[in-house]
Amino acid sequence: MVETLRSSYDLIVVGAGPAGSSAAQEAARKGVKVLLIERRQRIGMPVQCAELVSKWIFRYVSLRSSSIVQSIDSMVIHLPDQTSLKIKSPGYMLDRSLFDKDLVIAAVLAGAEFSIGIKGVKMTEGGVLIQEGTKEEKKIGAKVIIGADGVHSTVASWIKQPPLKHLVALQYEIVLFEPQSHTDIYFHRDYEGGYAWFFPKGNRANVGIGITLSKTSGLQELLDRFLNDLKNAGTLPRIEILSKTGGSIPCEPRKQIVFGNILLAGDAAGHAHPITGAGILNAIVSGQIAGKMAGEAILRKDLNYLKNYETQCHDAFGDSLQYGSLKRNFLEENWNKKEVEFNQFIRKTWVGFKEYYEERRKDRK
Numbered sequence: 001m002v003e004t005l006r007s008s009y010d011l012i013v014v015g016a017g018p019a020g021s022s023a024a025q026e027a028a029r030k031g032v033k034v035l036l037i038e039r040r041q042r043i044g045m046p047v048q049c050a051e052l053v054s055k056w057i058f059r060y061v062s063l064r065s066s067s068i069v070q071s072i073d074s075m076v077i078h079l080p081d082q083t084s085l086k087i088k089s090p091g092y093m094l095d096r097s098l099f100d101k102d103l104v105i106a107a108v109l110a111g112a113e114f115s116i117g118i119k120g121v122k123m124t125e126g127g128v129l130i131q132e133g134t135k136e137e138k139k140i141g142a143k144v145i146i147g148a149d150g151v152h153s154t155v156a157s158w159i160k161q162p163p164l165k166h167l168v169a170l171q172y173e174i175v176l177f178e179p180q181s182h183t184d185i186y187f188h189r190d191y192e193g194g195y196a197w198f199f200p201k202g203n204r205a206n207v208g209i210g211i212t213l214s215k216t217s218g219l220q221e222l223l224d225r226f227l228n229d230l231k232n233a234g235t236l237p238r239i240e241i242l243s244k245t246g247g248s249i250p251c252e253p254r255k256q257i258v259f260g261n262i263l264l265a266g267d268a269a270g271h272a273h274p275i276t277g278a279g280i281l282n283a284i285v286s287g288q289i290a291g292k293m294a295g296e297a298i299l300r301k302d303l304n305y306l307k308n309y310e311t312q313c314h315d316a317f318g319d320s321l322q323y324g325s326l327k328r329n330f331l332e333e334n335w336n337k338k339e340v341e342f343n344q345f346i347r348k349t350w351v352g353f354k355e356y357y358e359e360r361r362k363d364r365k
């Protein structure tokens with residue numbers, strides 16, 4: 001509730017997704033006064049995610065077993081020429097809404113204040129204008145602001161940053177009749193710039209397609225056709241849809257993520273992988289670094305310290321995002337070229353294939 005908030009904090013974190021909660025937790029651990037705000041009425045709802053994370057998540061957060069729906073051991077990559085490749089890909093299918101809530105709880109237990117249903121509206125002299133529903137806007141002071149407000153970041157627009165290049169995805173949650181422990185990825189020329197996925201979640205599965213922005217008008221038809229293909233191939237006996245969701249996935253990291261006393265983290269910084277769209281783990285990692293750097297800068301009374309955020313993010317995952325970006329540019333330039341042998345092309349542009357890493361290996365020689 002707006003009424004119970006202080007008039008100023010050391011740090012305001014806008015957005016309580018994985019990046020924002022992780023940032024709030026790390027900053028609060030340092031002993032600074034943190035306010036974490038979330039504009040939605042329910043944390044993590046509606047879920048706009050396929051909910052797959054790699055096993056490395058355990059390096060960064062302690063997961064409660066209730067937020068893990070099942071383990072994953074491998075990924076099968078299906079190419080249009082009917083060949084497939086099975087790779088080891090250990091990870092977990094999460095219950096994203098529980099997972100996001102647990103991260104908020106961890107931030108609160110570390111000392112952060114959390115306020116739900118509160119929108120960051122505008123930047124003001126020395127703070128942020130916030131609003132609860134249609135109530136009057138209120139100014140809250142802050143020494144540092146972290147924009148962890150997702151791919152269409154409002155905070156980024158406050159500092160006049162351009163919208164991020166992104167893919168658009170549509171996903172159905174369906175009934176899964178036969179449990180499975182691997183994920184499936186499918187490529188097709190029609191899934192321009194992206195791919196289709198089939199991720200099992202116990203007796204359900206997340207099935208979706210993500211493609212470039214210019215092709216989104218045909219997305220629902222593509223997904224319906226994909227599901228029918230799965231049925232015709234015998235993968236599914238029937239199609240029973242439980243819920244529908246979708247959203248945008250950034251596919252190009254921002255070059256600058258520190259702007260005076262403002263940091264951008266997670267999807268707001270374009271930290272999802274440009275090829276796979278996986279963004280949960282990088283959101284947590286960048287959020288944790290942002291929170292630590294903000295906390296430290298506040299304690300040292302030295303905002304120049306915030307610059308370390310950019311360097312540390314680069315050390316943590318910069319190379320992988322930069323290489324992914326090069327691959328995305330190549331992929332977008334060549335997807336529709338008739339002379340391109342499509343199956344070989346996918347092998348060069350999808351992280352699961354050894355061909356993806358060829359230029360990187362050449363660079364290192």
Ligand SMILES: Cc1cc2nc3c(=O)[nH]c(=O)nc-3n(C[C@H](O)[C@H](O)[C@H](O)COP(=O)(O)OP(=O)(O)OC[C@H]3O[C@@H](n4cnc5c(N)ncnc54)[C@H](O)[C@@H]3O)c2cc1C
Nearest residue numbers: 015017018019039049050051052120150247266267279280
């Ligand atoms: C369909 C789909 C499938 C995906 N599947 C996967 C997957 O399987 N694995 C994976 O790793 N990644 C996946 N991703 C990407 C992943 O969901 C994101 O990378 C991740 O959620 C980024 O976390 P974040 O904290 O940066 O942003 P978000 O999770 O988007 O959180 C931002 C929060 O900020 C809040 N907010 C926004 N504006 C304001 C404001 N002005 N004031 C207050 N609050 C605000 C929002 O309500 C939101 O809760 C998928 C994305 C989509 C769309």
